[in-house]
Amino acid sequence: MRQLILALTVLLPGIALASGGGVHLQEANNDLNDKASLQAGAKLFVNYCMGCHSANYVRFQRIGKDLGISNSELQENLMFNADKVGETMNIALDKSDVKRWFGVVPADLSVIARARGTDWLYTYLLSFYLDDSRPLGVNNLVFKDVGMPHVLWDRQGWQKPVYEVTTDAHGKTHQVLKTLELVGKDKMSGNEYLAKVESYRKDVRDLVNFLDYIGEPNKLVGRSLGWKVILFLVIFLGFAYALKKDYWKDVH
Ligand code: HEC
Missing domain, CATH: 1.10.760.10 (Cytochrome c-like domain)
Structure with missing residues (x-):
């Protein structure tokens, strides 16, 4: 335990410095x-x-x-x-x-x-x-x-x-x-x-x-792909909704 505390006190100033020295x-x-x-x-x-x-x-x-x-x-x-x-x-x-x-x-x-x-x-x-x-x-x-x-x-x-x-x-x-x-x-x-x-x-x-x-660099590709996926989902939702309406119109 004492060693752990010692290690921490030695390490902590380093961590504080690494994060910008306050x-x-x-x-x-x-x-x-x-x-x-x-x-x-x-x-x-x-x-x-x-x-x-x-x-x-x-x-x-x-x-x-x-x-x-x-x-x-x-x-x-x-x-x-x-x-x-x-x-x-x-x-x-x-x-x-x-x-x-x-x-x-x-x-x-x-x-x-x-x-x-x-x-x-x-x-x-x-x-x-x-x-x-x-x-x-x-x-x-x-x-x-x-x-x-x-x-x-x-x-x-x-x-x-x-x-x-x-x-x-x-x-x-x-x-x-x-x-x-x-x-x-x-x-x-x-x-x-x-x-x-x-x-x-x-x-x-x-x-x-x-x-x-x-x-x-892949973050850039990842992001533009992300937008494409969202766009796809939105369009797909539109189709799904139109389909649903079409299927159910005879039931109501
Ligand atoms: C004339 C040489 C020189 C030029 C030009 C230069 N640097 Fe440095 N840079 C150094 C030196 C030497 C160190 C190491 C400083 C130290 O350890 O005290 C350093 C350290 C750094 C560090 C800290 C690295 C670390 O250890 O975390 C960053 C970030 C950095 N430079 C960014 C830049 C950027 C961005 C530019 C351009 C705008 C730049 N440097 C231009 C010489 C240069």
Whole structure:
């Protein structure tokens, strides 16, 4: 029993961290049926993520077929390292080089949406903030001391932490992180600021949508099949009802 409790106390902080370290996760609300969003996400992925992360389980061809992108469009817009559409989303960089630069090998992102969950990914990509104490100058709310740079800064801008001073029951003051805010907020009108925030949220939603899709490409097929089955059932119900009426009309 004591060992069990010990094991639990050792494990629990890990679990709490894995679920976002106490930070409230924002809902991704991504929509796998939205092809335009999936296409935009695919573009962002190859342009901003594949410098370091691969998606080795995924073939370009499959993406083209599922998302309605022709082979020539694939080659022109998505395939920078690959020659043939049958290739997987591998990266040109040598993984040992990347490890030397960042200290870790960036994970393959094929099934990251299943491992972390879409809400976590969404919140993660929204939560990079400036932190001078870190080697890359940024930290992340849901991934403390993250070793990944804020690669989407040219789409989001830089966020800085806003702290609030609170006093506890013993009269001690604490600095608590209240929110993150874009640098330069004071130079923008309220509407400008909201538009900028929303446009980045859309980027991240598209990206998470794409990661969700590659994690389980069959979900897409499954869903469209689901609709066909329902449609069939509805039509069938109509026929069955008409038949029933026809059979019973002489009885009444
Ligand atoms: C310059 C290299 C680089 C680029 C580009 C990059 N990443 Fe990363 N990423 C890393 C490194 C390094 C880590 C490991 C961080 C750590 O363990 O501290 C990481 C970690 C992650 C993780 C956490 C994986 C885990 O362990 O659960 C996710 C998710 C992620 N990256 C997503 C992305 C996405 C999405 C993009 C594109 C928008 C992207 N990355 C672009 C280097 C990069």
